[in-house]
Amino acid sequence: MTQTAAPGPSPASDPRSFLDELRDGVTPRATLLVIGVLALQLLFIASYVGALHNPKLRDVPFGVVAPQAAVAEQAVTRLERLPGEPLDPRTVADRAAARELIVDREIDGALLIDPAGTTDTLLVASGGGRTLANALVTLVTALEKSEGRTLRTVDVAPADIGDANGLTSFYLVVGWCVGGYLCASALAMSAGARPTNIRRGIIRLAVLALFAVLGGLGGAVIAGPVLTALPGSVAALWGLGALVVFAVGAATLALQCVFGIAGIGVAVLLVVITGNPSAGGALPPPLLPPFWAAIGPALPPGAGVWVARSIAYFEGNDITGPLLVLSAWAVAGAAITLVMAALRRKPESRPAAEA
Structure with missing residues (x-):
């Protein structure tokens, strides 16, 4: 009498290797997408940290006003020679012209020199960025202090109180x-x-x-x-x-x-x-x-x-x-x-x- 062999385990029930499960769980397309996301993540970090980690003033359009043209030119020359070239200075006719240039967004600040006194005036516009206005105040204050002068700041386009x-x-x-x-x-x-x-x-x-x-x-x-x-x-x-x-x-x-x-x-x-x-x-x-x-x-x-x-x-x-x-x-x-x-x-x- 012929004896029938017992059925073996079906192929579907064979244990699958980790590599098999990995190939099914993470398809080549998903792998490419994950690599792309990783690249975007690293670019995000590099871009934001690279742009914002070390702010420095560079070539800020800046006006200089003085009653005498010679005094204004001397101030412009002194500002042009600052280390790192933080300012791009130019002479401006008077206070009204300086204010107009700031409101027109052609310059970001202006120094009004008073040769008859010891206090000069700095015009800024915090509406264009409070960080920039504060940086100009810090820079010009240090320059004025080094010359034994004081500084008064006037914000001609102030940021709103809710901003x-x-x-x-x-x-x-x-x-x-x-x-x-x-x-x-x-x-x-x-x-x-x-x-x-x-x-x-x-x-x-x-x-x-x-x-x-x-x-x-x-x-x-x-x-x-x-x-x-x-x-x-x-x-x-x-x-x-x-x-x-x-x-x-x-x-x-x-x-x-x-x-x-x-x-x-x-x-x-x-x-x-x-x-x-x-x-x-x-x-x-x-x-x-x-x-x-x-x-x-x-x-x-x-x-x-x-x-x-x-x-x-x-x-x-x-x-x-x-x-x-x-x-x-x-x-x-x-x-x-x-x-x-x-x-x-x-x-x-x-x-x-x-x-």
């Missing part, structure tokens, strides 16, 4: 930027990073535009009438906010069209990792290292912070350049999104093979 350290404009713009790339990211994750046709691309841009209008209004109202943290025209801040949100969102949509979901990481790299520390919020441009001071005005956070402060404290002066920067980001982002959507075509369905 702690002059940072409200920075936080407001950062909030608008975050809203822009999060909205674009949500649109991508809900229906694919790359729009499949130009109509879908137009729809996404239209939704982003509506979001930008609402987000710009909400931010302006919260920072202004609700919290009284930032003075200035609510309508002007609303327009700025809508432009910032749309510019960042459109750029993020464009990057997603080019790089897929990885485009969100590229947007974070541009806006958060490089844009925020170079925006002039915590440290205005003259206090930033050269690299960050150079790139800040060309990125949405830096352009937005400059315009917000101009609206709040400087009568809306010197905003044409930054608004053009924001508009360029918005137009380029929208154009790339539409072009990439137009070029992308769904594969045509093929008839089923005959049996």
Whole structure:
């Protein structure tokens, strides 16, 4: 009589090695994403610490006023020879002209010399950044003390009492930027990073535009009438906010069209990792290292912070350049999104093979 062998363990019940579980638990795509996140984390640390760890005055536009031209020229020469070149001094005709240049954002401070006395006057504008104003006061006070003179400080464009350290404009713009790339990211994750046709691309841009209008209004109202943290025209801040949100969102949509979901990481790299520390919020441009001071005005956070402060404290002066920067980001982002959507075509369905 033939005896049937007992069934052995099925292949599915074989014990799996750790490497097998690792390959299933962490796919190659997940590995690449984790490596990308690690890179962004390290870049975030390097960018913020590199930009903000050692603030030094560099080439601050600075005016010198004196009754006699010879005295003013001597002071300019002395300031030009300071170690590290913290100031970029030039003579100014009188106090009124110096104040006008500060309000026009052409200079950041001015020294009014009184040869007949021992007390000079320093004009600053804390609305352009309290850190910068304090740094100028510290520097000029030390210079005056070394010459046996005293200093009186006048703030011609003071930061509002509700604007702690002059940072409200920075936080407001950062909030608008975050809203822009999060909205674009949500649109991508809900229906694919790359729009499949130009109509879908137009729809996404239209939704982003509506979001930008609402987000710009909400931010302006919260920072202004609700919290009284930032003075200035609510309508002007609303327009700025809508432009910032749309510019960042459109750029993020464009990057997603080019790089897929990885485009969100590229947007974070541009806006958060490089844009925020170079925006002039915590440290205005003259206090930033050269690299960050150079790139800040060309990125949405830096352009937005400059315009917000101009609206709040400087009568809306010197905003044409930054608004053009924001508009360029918005137009380029929208154009790339539409072009990439137009070029992308769904594969045509093929008839089923005959049996």
